[in-house]
Amino acid sequence: EDQVTQSPEALRLQEGESSSLNCSYTVSGLRGLFWYRQDPGKGPEFLFTLYSAGEEKEKERLKATLTKKESFLHITAPKPEDSATYLCAVQANSGGSNYKLTFGKGTLLTVNP
Amino acid sequence: DAGVTQSPTHLIKTRGQQVTLRCSPKSGHDTVSWYQQALGQGPQFIFQYYEEEERQRGNFPDRFSGHQFPNYSSELNVNALLLGDSALYLCASSSLYRDQPQHFGDGTRLSIL
Numbered sequence: 001e002d003q004v005t006q007s008p009e010a011l012r013l014q015e016g017e018s019s020s021l022n023c024s025y026t027v028s029g030l031r032g033l034f035w036y037r038q039d040p041g042k043g044p045e046f047l048f049t050l051y052s053a054g055e056e057k058e059k060e061r062l063k064a065t066l067t068k069k070e071s072f073l074h075i076t077a078p079k080p081e082d083s084a085t086y087l088c089a090v091q092a093n094s095g096g097s098n099y100k101l102t103f104g105k106g107t108l109l110t111v112n113p
Numbered sequence: 114d115a116g117v118t119q120s121p122t123h124l125i126k127t128r129g130q131q132v133t134l135r136c137s138p139k140s141g142h143d144t145v146s147w148y149q150q151a152l153g154q155g156p157q158f159i160f161q162y163y164e165e166e167e168r169q170r171g172n173f174p175d176r177f178s179g180h181q182f183p184n185y186s187s188e189l190n191v192n193a194l195l196l197g198d199s200a201l202y203l204c205a206s207s208s209l210y211r212d213q214p215q216h217f218g219d220g221t222r223l224s225i226l
Binding site: 004041046087101105 | 117144148161216217218
Protein backbone atom coordinates (compact mmCIF):
# COMPACT_ATOMS: atom_id res chain seq x y z
CA GLU A 1 0.00 0.00 0.00
CA ASP A 2 1.30 3.45 -0.95
CA GLN A 3 2.22 5.66 2.01
CA VAL A 4 3.23 9.31 2.39
CA THR A 5 4.51 10.86 5.64
CA GLN A 6 5.15 14.57 5.95
CA SER A 7 7.19 16.33 8.61
CA PRO A 8 7.02 18.48 10.55
CA GLU A 9 3.23 18.68 11.05
CA ALA A 10 3.58 22.42 11.69
CA LEU A 11 6.40 24.91 11.17
CA ARG A 12 6.59 28.50 12.28
CA LEU A 13 9.22 30.77 10.66
CA GLN A 14 10.18 34.41 10.79
CA GLU A 15 10.09 36.29 7.53
CA GLY A 16 13.38 35.64 5.70
CA GLU A 17 14.20 32.49 7.71
CA SER A 18 14.79 29.67 5.19
CA SER A 19 13.81 26.06 5.95
CA SER A 20 12.75 22.74 4.40
CA LEU A 21 9.68 20.51 4.54
CA ASN A 22 10.07 16.73 4.25
CA CYS A 23 7.96 14.15 2.43
CA SER A 24 8.87 10.47 2.88
CA TYR A 25 7.14 7.94 0.67
CA THR A 26 6.83 4.23 -0.02
CA VAL A 27 5.31 3.25 -3.35
CA SER A 28 5.47 0.28 -5.69
CA GLY A 29 7.17 2.15 -8.50
CA LEU A 30 6.89 5.94 -8.64
CA ARG A 31 5.09 7.50 -11.55
CA GLY A 32 5.18 11.00 -10.07
CA LEU A 33 5.51 12.98 -6.83
CA PHE A 34 3.43 16.12 -6.51
CA TRP A 35 3.56 19.18 -4.26
CA TYR A 36 0.44 21.26 -3.66
CA ARG A 37 -0.27 24.35 -1.59
CA GLN A 38 -3.61 24.67 0.21
CA ASP A 39 -4.95 27.89 1.72
CA PRO A 40 -7.72 27.79 4.36
CA GLY A 41 -11.12 27.10 2.79
CA LYS A 42 -9.60 26.48 -0.64
CA GLY A 43 -8.67 23.49 -2.76
CA PRO A 44 -5.06 22.38 -3.27
CA GLU A 45 -3.11 24.48 -5.77
CA PHE A 46 -0.61 22.60 -7.93
CA LEU A 47 3.06 23.56 -7.47
CA PHE A 48 5.41 20.87 -8.86
CA THR A 49 5.67 17.39 -10.35
CA LEU A 50 8.86 15.36 -9.91
CA TYR A 51 9.38 12.10 -11.76
CA SER A 52 12.80 10.66 -10.96
CA ALA A 53 15.50 10.78 -8.29
CA GLY A 54 17.83 13.73 -8.68
CA GLU A 55 15.20 15.92 -10.32
CA GLU A 56 14.75 19.50 -9.03
CA LYS A 57 12.12 22.15 -9.84
CA GLU A 58 11.98 25.81 -8.76
CA LYS A 59 9.29 28.46 -8.58
CA GLU A 60 9.97 31.82 -6.96
CA ARG A 61 11.06 31.09 -3.36
CA LEU A 62 10.25 27.36 -3.57
CA LYS A 63 12.50 24.52 -4.72
CA ALA A 64 11.48 20.86 -4.74
CA THR A 65 13.95 17.97 -4.83
CA LEU A 66 13.51 14.20 -5.07
CA THR A 67 15.43 11.11 -3.91
CA LYS A 68 14.37 7.46 -4.08
CA LYS A 69 12.72 7.65 -0.65
CA GLU A 70 11.86 11.29 0.03
CA SER A 71 11.27 14.74 -1.34
CA PHE A 72 12.11 18.12 0.14
CA LEU A 73 10.40 21.45 -0.38
CA HIS A 74 12.95 24.17 0.33
CA ILE A 75 11.63 27.64 1.11
CA THR A 76 14.16 30.45 0.71
CA ALA A 77 13.62 33.78 2.47
CA PRO A 78 9.88 33.15 3.01
CA LYS A 79 7.29 35.92 3.17
CA PRO A 80 4.03 35.98 5.16
CA GLU A 81 2.09 35.21 1.96
CA ASP A 82 3.85 31.81 1.83
CA SER A 83 1.83 30.78 4.89
CA ALA A 84 -0.32 27.77 3.92
CA THR A 85 -0.55 24.00 4.25
CA TYR A 86 1.81 22.20 1.88
CA LEU A 87 0.67 18.79 0.69
CA CYS A 88 2.79 16.05 -0.85
CA ALA A 89 1.22 13.28 -2.96
CA VAL A 90 2.48 10.27 -4.93
CA GLN A 91 1.11 8.40 -7.90
CA ALA A 92 2.23 4.80 -8.27
CA ASN A 93 3.16 3.30 -11.60
CA SER A 94 1.06 0.11 -11.43
CA GLY A 95 1.19 -1.06 -15.02
CA GLY A 96 -0.53 2.08 -16.24
CA SER A 97 -3.79 1.32 -14.43
CA ASN A 98 -3.31 3.50 -11.34
CA TYR A 99 -4.52 7.06 -11.47
CA LYS A 100 -5.10 7.99 -7.84
CA LEU A 101 -2.99 10.38 -5.80
CA THR A 102 -2.05 9.28 -2.27
CA PHE A 103 -1.57 12.31 -0.03
CA GLY A 104 0.25 12.98 3.21
CA LYS A 105 -1.42 14.94 6.00
CA GLY A 106 0.45 18.10 5.09
CA THR A 107 2.73 20.63 6.82
CA LEU A 108 1.12 23.81 8.13
CA LEU A 109 3.59 26.63 7.49
CA THR A 110 3.22 29.98 9.26
CA VAL A 111 5.55 32.84 8.35
CA ASN A 112 5.53 35.75 10.78
CA PRO A 113 6.43 39.29 9.64
CA ASP B 114 -9.64 30.35 -18.48
CA ALA B 115 -12.05 28.94 -15.89
CA GLY B 116 -10.55 26.42 -13.53
CA VAL B 117 -12.36 23.55 -11.83
CA THR B 118 -15.73 24.70 -10.46
CA GLN B 119 -17.76 22.92 -7.80
CA SER B 120 -21.26 23.45 -6.44
CA PRO B 121 -22.61 24.04 -3.93
CA THR B 122 -19.84 25.54 -1.77
CA HIS B 123 -21.52 24.55 1.48
CA LEU B 124 -24.22 22.03 2.36
CA ILE B 125 -25.88 20.92 5.58
CA LYS B 126 -27.69 17.58 5.74
CA THR B 127 -28.99 15.22 8.42
CA ARG B 128 -28.14 11.56 8.95
CA GLY B 129 -29.81 9.18 6.51
CA GLN B 130 -30.32 11.77 3.78
CA GLN B 131 -28.66 11.66 0.39
CA VAL B 132 -26.64 14.37 -1.35
CA THR B 133 -25.43 15.22 -4.87
CA LEU B 134 -22.33 17.33 -5.46
CA ARG B 135 -21.38 18.73 -8.86
CA CYS B 136 -18.13 19.47 -10.67
CA SER B 137 -17.18 21.13 -13.95
CA PRO B 138 -13.62 20.35 -15.06
CA LYS B 139 -11.07 22.82 -16.31
CA SER B 140 -11.34 23.60 -20.02
CA GLY B 141 -9.51 20.98 -22.06
CA HIS B 142 -9.64 18.32 -19.33
CA ASP B 143 -11.48 15.02 -19.81
CA THR B 144 -10.84 13.18 -16.55
CA VAL B 145 -12.46 13.87 -13.17
CA SER B 146 -11.42 12.53 -9.77
CA TRP B 147 -13.17 12.96 -6.42
CA TYR B 148 -11.46 13.18 -3.04
CA GLN B 149 -12.67 13.44 0.56
CA GLN B 150 -10.68 15.64 2.96
CA ALA B 151 -11.43 15.42 6.67
CA LEU B 152 -10.31 18.24 8.95
CA GLY B 153 -6.54 18.15 9.49
CA GLN B 154 -6.03 15.32 7.00
CA GLY B 155 -4.84 15.02 3.43
CA PRO B 156 -7.35 14.31 0.64
CA GLN B 157 -8.39 10.64 0.20
CA PHE B 158 -9.21 9.25 -3.24
CA ILE B 159 -12.82 8.21 -3.79
CA PHE B 160 -12.92 7.43 -7.54
CA GLN B 161 -12.00 8.66 -11.00
CA TYR B 162 -14.14 8.97 -14.14
CA TYR B 163 -12.99 8.93 -17.74
CA GLU B 164 -15.16 8.56 -20.86
CA GLU B 165 -18.24 8.37 -18.61
CA GLU B 166 -16.92 5.24 -16.86
CA GLU B 167 -15.59 4.73 -13.34
CA ARG B 168 -11.98 3.85 -14.03
CA GLN B 169 -10.61 3.40 -10.51
CA ARG B 170 -12.12 3.36 -7.04
CA GLY B 171 -10.62 3.93 -3.59
CA ASN B 172 -11.64 2.34 -0.28
CA PHE B 173 -15.09 3.86 0.00
CA PRO B 174 -18.40 2.01 0.46
CA ASP B 175 -21.03 1.63 -2.26
CA ARG B 176 -22.96 4.51 -0.67
CA PHE B 177 -20.58 6.69 -2.67
CA SER B 178 -21.38 6.70 -6.37
CA GLY B 179 -20.71 8.98 -9.28
CA HIS B 180 -21.44 9.86 -12.83
CA GLN B 181 -19.69 11.64 -15.67
CA PHE B 182 -21.60 13.37 -18.45
CA PRO B 183 -20.69 13.72 -22.16
CA ASN B 184 -19.47 17.28 -21.52
CA TYR B 185 -16.99 15.79 -18.94
CA SER B 186 -18.77 17.32 -15.92
CA SER B 187 -19.35 14.99 -13.00
CA GLU B 188 -21.55 14.32 -9.98
CA LEU B 189 -20.78 12.64 -6.68
CA ASN B 190 -23.73 11.04 -4.89
CA VAL B 191 -23.67 9.89 -1.28
CA ASN B 192 -26.61 7.90 0.15
CA ALA B 193 -27.59 7.16 3.76
CA LEU B 194 -25.37 9.93 5.13
CA LEU B 195 -23.42 9.27 8.33
CA LEU B 196 -21.92 11.79 10.74
CA GLY B 197 -18.49 10.62 9.57
CA ASP B 198 -19.23 11.80 6.04
CA SER B 199 -18.76 15.40 7.20
CA ALA B 200 -15.77 16.65 5.20
CA LEU B 201 -14.56 18.83 2.33
CA TYR B 202 -15.26 17.07 -0.97
CA LEU B 203 -12.78 17.99 -3.67
CA CYS B 204 -13.03 17.50 -7.40
CA ALA B 205 -9.87 17.35 -9.51
CA SER B 206 -9.60 17.35 -13.28
CA SER B 207 -6.79 16.39 -15.63
CA SER B 208 -6.11 15.45 -19.22
CA LEU B 209 -5.14 11.84 -19.75
CA TYR B 210 -3.88 12.58 -23.22
CA ARG B 211 -1.47 15.25 -22.02
CA ASP B 212 -0.58 13.38 -18.80
CA GLN B 213 -1.09 16.58 -16.83
CA PRO B 214 -1.22 16.89 -13.04
CA GLN B 215 -4.61 16.97 -11.36
CA HIS B 216 -6.01 20.47 -10.76
CA PHE B 217 -8.44 20.92 -7.89
CA GLY B 218 -11.56 22.97 -7.30
CA ASP B 219 -12.26 24.71 -3.98
CA GLY B 220 -14.53 21.92 -2.83
CA THR B 221 -17.92 21.48 -1.23
CA ARG B 222 -18.01 21.63 2.58
CA LEU B 223 -20.56 19.00 3.68
CA SER B 224 -21.78 19.04 7.27
CA ILE B 225 -23.94 16.23 8.64
CA LEU B 226 -26.10 16.94 11.72
